[in-house]
Amino acid sequence: MNPDTILPIVEKYHNRRGSLISILEEIQSQFGYLPGDALQVVADKTGKSLVDIYGVATFYRAFRLKPRGKHLTSVCLGTACHVRGGPSIAREFEDQLGIKCRGETTPDNEFTLETVMCLGACALGPVVVVDGHYFPNVNTGQVGSIIKRTREGLDRVEIHEDKRVFPVEVSCPRCNHTLMDAAHLVDGHPSIRVTVSYGEEHGWLRLSSLYGSYTVEAGSEIPMGTLAHFFCPHCHAELLGASNCIACDAPMVPMVVRGGAIIQICSRRGCKSHMLDLETSTVA
Amino acid sequence: MIKLKMNGVTVSVDEGSTILEAAQFMGFPIPTLCHMEGLSPYGACRLCVVEIGEGAKSKLVSSCTYRAEEGLTVRTSSARVVRARKMILELMVASCPQSKVIQDLASAYQVRQQRFRQEHETCILCGLCARMCSEQMMAHAIGFQGRGDHRALGTPFDMKSEKCRLCGGCMYVCPACQLRCTYTQPEQAICGGCANLSPPCLEKVQFDDMMCSMSPCVACEIKKD
Numbered sequence: 001m002n003p004d005t006i007l008p009i010v011e012k013y014h015n016r017r018g019s020l021i022s023i024l025e026e027i028q029s030q031f032g033y034l035p036g037d038a039l040q041v042v043a044d045k046t047g048k049s050l051v052d053i054y055g056v057a058t059f060y061r062a063f064r065l066k067p068r069g070k071h072l073t074s075v076c077l078g079t080a081c082h083v084r085g086g087p088s089i090a091r092e093f094e095d096q097l098g099i100k101c102r103g104e105t106t107p108d109n110e111f112t113l114e115t116v117m118c119l120g121a122c123a124l125g126p127v128v129v130v131d132g133h134y135f136p137n138v139n140t141g142q143v144g145s146i147i148k149r150t151r152e153g154l155d156r157v158e159i160h161e162d163k164r165v166f167p168v169e170v171s172c173p174r175c176n177h178t179l180m181d182a183a184h185l186v187d188g189h190p191s192i193r194v195t196v197s198y199g200e201e202h203g204w205l206r207l208s209s210l211y212g213s214y215t216v217e218a219g220s221e222i223p224m225g226t227l228a229h230f231f232c233p234h235c236h237a238e239l240l241g242a243s244n245c246i247a248c249d250a251p252m253v254p255m256v257v258r259g260g261a262i263i264q265i266c267s268r269r270g271c272k273s274h275m276l277d278l279e280t281s282t283v284a
Numbered sequence: 285m286i287k288l289k290m291n292g293v294t295v296s297v298d299e300g301s302t303i304l305e306a307a308q309f310m311g312f313p314i315p316t317l318c319h320m321e322g323l324s325p326y327g328a329c330r331l332c333v334v335e336i337g338e339g340a341k342s343k344l345v346s347s348c349t350y351r352a353e354e355g356l357t358v359r360t361s362s363a364r365v366v367r368a369r370k371m372i373l374e375l376m377v378a379s380c381p382q383s384k385v386i387q388d389l390a391s392a393y394q395v396r397q398q399r400f401r402q403e404h405e406t407c408i409l410c411g412l413c414a415r416m417c418s419e420q421m422m423a424h425a426i427g428f429q430g431r432g433d434h435r436a437l438g439t440p441f442d443m444k445s446e447k448c449r450l451c452g453g454c455m456y457v458c459p460a461c462q463l464r465c466t467y468t469q470p471e472q473a474i475c476g477g478c479a480n481l482s483p484p485c486l487e488k489v490q491f492d493d494m495m496c497s498m499s500p501c502v503a504c505e506i507k508k509d
Contacts, residue, residue, distance in 0.1 A: 049427070
């Protein structure tokens with residue numbers, strides 16, 4: 001942690017009385033938790049004792065001293081959930097995840113387990129909330145399946161059933177050769193095959209042709225967050241659009257959709273930004 | 285000067301003094317665990333409750349934090365006060381049974397049974413040690429952390445504190461953990477305080493890095509075995 005990132009936050013409050021909680025909130029919004037070094041910097045700069053700052057940071061539930069895992073699992077122990085078996089569900093989660101319900105995080109950084117004192121959904125009790133998804137009337141037998149479903153991804157759509165997911169056929173905007181590979185299926189549909197390069201690496205990449213699916217297969221695993229250059233496997237031209245991703249500012253990769261549209265996908269691995277432009281039928 | 289009536293005796297005390305100070309001046313005994321001269325009043329242990337007011341308007345207040353008022357009627361050992369103190373002591377015996385100070389007080393107040401779930405805490409959260417550390421030793425090395433049943437006293441992150449000079453003032457004033465660690469010299473122990481065989485520090489992850497000025501100490505001896 002760099003103290004220079006903390007200093008502006010602390011100085012902004014001019015050491016006013018009652019500003020400690022605001023300072024801690026801002027530090028937490030920056031790091032996702034309160035690093036110990038950051039508390040020391042706050043103590044040095046405000047002249048307050050580290051003991052008092054630590055006392056405030058541990059008193060409020062809103063503050064965390066350890067980074068949180070990918071999935072926040074909250075088991076309700078409010079009165080209604082408590083009498084319907086909330087504590088045994090909390091214990092089951094503790095046993096299956098191997099961590100305690102005190103905001104601990106699994107070693108693989110996947111789950112953070114905590115208990116809450118009422119979610120206001122007492123009629124659904126006992127309630128478990130994972131990443132904003134409510135699981136009503138939970139019993140201990142369902143705990144395993146909740147963990148399993150969370151690992152698989154709670155926001156995952158059922159490709160075969162969801163009407164928002166449909167297959168597209170795309171071609172290279174330069175040579176107009178189709179990019180579809182009917183011999184190799186991804187998600188049960190012909191895949192889109194392109195050549196990619198990033199850093200010193202070159203290889204192939206197969207994208208799902210389903211609009212709304214982010215399934216990809218690659219010759220070598222592309223690290224998350226890497227910017228890749230996309231090439232047409234036929235004319236070897238780089239697929240490079242004029243616009244940048246609205247989410248991460250990486251260049252967008254254009255492909256022509258049969259039927260007259262341009263689809264642009266973000267060239268950053270892991271970024272799900274994409275857009276379908278139905279107005280333009282050719283690339284400028 | 286303020287005039288008040290204490291156990292039927294008219295007392296005059298300086299403005300700003302507390303009921304506890306007035307009672308001590310007059311020689312009426314009031315038990316306390318979290319009060320110490322030279323440290324700011326805290327009102328945590330509630331043992332110093334007294335009854336103020338008349339008839340239906342009378343109420344229990346902690347005398348260590350209540351300032352003397354003109355014309356106040358105070359009863360320091362009425363039946364109601366004694367009943368309250370007995371309950372407090374019973375609860376303390378339930379949570380910190382190995383404390384000699386608490387045992388003696390409970391005995392003096394004729395607490396003959398303990399009806400609650402027996403715990404073996406080593407702290408009554410009176411905050412004497414934290415006040416000693418910051419107000420007398422000017423170190424401010426230990427303080428409260430957590431909340432509810434996780435509330436505890438200690439250094440930030442349970443790590444060795446640079447500010448602590450290992451003066452031992454915190455242990456000197458502590459009513460609960462006195463003589464907890466006379467493991468290697470049992471003949472110096474008065475009350476079998478060392479019978480607490482699971483010191484709380486043993487469960488901490490950073491055991492080796494923790495603050496401790498006790499040497500030898502029961503926790504370290506257990507850890508060695």
